[in-house]
Amino acid sequence: MSAARTCPACRAASPSRPGDPLCPACTDAARQTVPCPLWPFDSPLMRRVLAEVNAPAVVAGFRAATGLSQTDVGALAGWSGAALGYYERGRRSTVFDIRVLLGFADAVAMPREALLPLVLGDTDVALSADSAASESGVDVDRRSFGGLAAGAALAAMLPEAAAPSRVTASHIKYLQASADTLHAQDHMVGGSALLRPALRQWQLARRMLKQSSYTEVTGRQLQVAAGYLANLSGWFAFDTSNLRLARQLHEEALDLATSAEDPVLTAWVLNRLSSLSCYQAEKSRESNASPASRTAAHEALVLINRAADEARYEPLPGLHVVIAGRQACAASLVGNTAAFQAAITRAWREADRTPGMDQPRWLQLEPGGEDLIIEQQARGAANLGDLVRAESLYRMLLDRDPTPRACAFLGARLAGIQLAQTDRHGAIATGLSVLKILEGGVASTRTLNELQPVRTAAAKSGDEEFCARFDAAERALTAA
Numbered sequence: 327m328s329a330a331r332t333c334p335a336c337r338a339a340s341p342s343r344p345g346d347p348l349c350p351a352c353t354d355a356a357r358q359t360v361p362c363p364l365w366p367f368d369s370p371l372m373r374r375v376l377a378e379v380n381a382p383a384v385v386a387g388f389r390a391a392t393g394l395s396q397t398d399v400g401a402l403a404g405w406s407g408a409a410l411g412y413y414e415r416g417r418r419s420t421v422f423d424i425r426v427l428l429g430f431a432d433a434v435a436m437p438r439e440a441l442l443p444l445v446l447g448d449t450d451v452a453l454s455a456d457s458a459a460s461e462s463g464v465d466v467d468r469r470s471f472g473g474l475a476a477g478a479a480l481a482a483m484l485p486e487a488a489a490p491s492r493v494t495a496s497h498i499k500y501l502q503a504s505a506d507t508l509h510a511q512d513h514m515v516g517g518s519a520l521l522r523p524a525l526r527q528w529q530l531a532r533r534m535l536k537q538s539s540y541t542e543v544t545g546r547q548l549q550v551a552a553g554y555l556a557n558l559s560g561w562f563a564f565d566t567s568n569l570r571l572a573r574q575l576h577e578e579a580l581d582l583a584t585s586a587e588d589p590v591l592t593a594w595v596l597n598r599l600s601s602l603s604c605y606q607a608e609k610s611r612e613s614n615a616s617p618a619s620r621t622a623a624h625e626a627l628v629l630i631n632r633a634a635d636e637a638r639y640e641p642l643p644g645l646h647v648v649i650a651g652r653q654a655c656a657a658s659l660v661g662n663t664a665a666f667q668a669a670i671t672r673a674w675r676e677a678d679r680t681p682g683m684d685q686p687r688w689l690q691l692e693p694g695g696e697d698l699i700i701e702q703q704a705r706g707a708a709n710l711g712d713l714v715r716a717e718s719l720y721r722m723l724l725d726r727d728p729t730p731r732a733c734a735f736l737g738a739r740l741a742g743i744q745l746a747q748t749d750r751h752g753a754i755a756t757g758l759s760v761l762k763i764l765e766g767g768v769a770s771t772r773t774l775n776e777l778q779p780v781r782t783a784a785a786k787s788g789d790e791e792f793c794a795r796f797d798a799a800e801r802a803l804t805a806a
Contacts, residue, residue: 334414335375335383345396347386347414356390359511361767364440365523366507367391373450376443381427382416388434389414392503394496401496403433434500435487435530487526489533493540493548501531501551505558506687513729516770517565518803524562528555528575546586553582557595564602567771573602589636590686593645596633600626600652607659608709623659630656643679644689650676651702658706666706673699697726701736708743717743731770734763738776745779753780754792761792764799771803 333339335356339349348356355371363369367388375383389399389410400410431441443449490497504527508520531552534540540548560575576599583591603626610619630652637645654669677695704719720740728736737760745753757780764774777796784792 331415334380334386334416335371347389348383352387353390356387357507359515361515362519362769363511363515363523365435365437366504366511366527367436368440368523370449372440373443376441377447377449379444379447382414384427385410385430386414388436391507392500394499394503398496398499399434401494402490402500403430432487433490435527437487437526487530487533489530489537491538493534493538493544495544495547497534498544498547498551501527501548501555502687505551505554508558508562509687512562512565513731514768516731516734516768516773517562518771519769521559521562521566524555524559528552528559531555549582549586550588550591553579553586553588553591553595556582557591557598561598564598564605565770565772567775569602569606573599576602590640590642590645593633593637593640593649596629596636597648597652600629600633600656603629604652604655604659604705608705611659611709620660623656627653627656627660642685642689643676644685644695646676647673647695647698651698654702655705655709658709661710663710666710670699670703670706673702697723697728697732704739708746713743713747717747730763730766730768731773734760734768734770735773735776737763738773741780742776745783750783750787754784754787754789757781757784758792758795761795761799764803765795769803774799774803 331340331344333341333349333352335348335352339351341347341349346353352371356367356369358369358371360368360370360373369387369391372384372387372391375387385399389396392399394402396407396410396414400407403410405413427444428438428441430436431438508524508527511520531548535545535548535552556575556579560572560579563569563572563575576595579595580592580599583595603622607619607622607626610616610622630649634646634649634653637649640646650669650673654666654673657663657665657669673695677699700719700723704716704723707713707719708716717740720736720743723736724733724740737756741753741756741760744756757777760773760777764770774796781793781796784796
């Protein structure tokens with residue numbers, strides 16, 4: 327009986343099953359993220375094995391992170407499944423040839439700067455957006471582009487991953503794995519940290535659509551994958567507070583979803599566009615721009631009603647929960663209390679159907695139905711002037727142990743509600759808890775902007791600690 331294969335990353339434990347690329351502990355490490363990932367599958371393990379010049383573990387780590395089979399990864403790299411297995415086990419000496427490793431990195435759209443740990447032998451080396459821009463001669467106007475959103479320009483100017491001559495099912499699976507990974511990472515590190523790698527993958531999908539050959543069926547799948555990546559990139563741009571870029575990306579996603587005749591993706595994109603309009607309506611109200619607020623609120627209602635129409639025949643309760651919740655928010659912004667309550671009731675009814683239902687991966691990664699509904703109830707209560715109710719609901723959400731990014735944003739919203747009730751000390755205390763999360767690695771410019779009124783109040787009251795920590799967080803987001 328042959329001995330168990332040793333994990334190429336740790337060289338100590340063994341994979342659980344014959345076909346697994348890594349041992350369980352290393353597989354988990356391959357699926358973790360770093361604070362500012364350069365691509366979807368950037369991880370502490372990937373950086374470590376690169377620094378160790380452990381080429382077999384680079385290949386195996388990629389497969390563990392993506393969840394793709396040997397056949398699929400082999401198809402991406404132009405190797406047979408058997409050859410890939412030999413590479414992962416270090417039984418093909420050519421994998422240690424830097425040209426072979428670079429070819430593999432290019433084939434799986436791993437950006438060259440992600441290979442810096444290999445060149446410098448340092449696991450902590452990371453190429454920031456600003457340093458890359460400086461070295462590339464890119465002139466980025468931060469005031470007009472919005473801090474980390476400079477990654478949008480940078481992603482277009484750094485070397486591009488070449489599109490394959492022919493797109494197969496393996497390429498579609500890779501794009502889907504990229505999107506699912508980015509979506510999961512968002513809940514941990516925030517969209518501002520993920521805009522750049524998301525834009526890279528979206529641009530790769532666009533190049534496939536324009537430059538590669540594919541069958542009719544694969545072409546439709548490619549349109550859906552590209553649409554989802556554009557929509558996800560739009561969400562990250564929104565979290566970076568670049569609303570103009572966010573809208574452009576969502577509109578691109580809507581065109582792709584419509585061309586692919588995919589009602590689920592179409593409804594999801596319309597929901598994101600409605601979310602943008604809801605946000606603009608809320609911000610216009612805060613600045614006393616009533617006409618602009620009414621226009622944005624009406625647009626939000628029209629968009630989410632279109633989403634409901636697109637999804638009406640889809641047996642996806644999770645999607646209907648999201649749509650009903652957004653309808654509730656839009657109704658509250660136009661002051662329609664009855665419509666707000668009716669939409670919340672619909673959302674709860676759909677949430678009761680969710681357990682046990684088969685949902686797409688991206689819907690499974692969204693907050694649970696109850697949390698989403700409570701959040702929309704809180705937003706609606708604030709929009710309708712019931713600040714006491716809104717505060718109670720936001721506290722309820724924070725007690726439910728949300729993900730780090732959600733915890734930061736919900737806390738920032740709670741701080742704003744407290745400040746609106748003239749509870750300056752409470753708002754500053756809550757704001758400090760949000761700043762602690764941002765200091766811990768969550769990158770969300772939108773969240774920090776929610777705290778700007780609290781920063782102003784803290785300055786008036788002479789709270790130097792809050793002001794200093796807020797300003798430091800702002801600098802860190804700008805330079806990340």
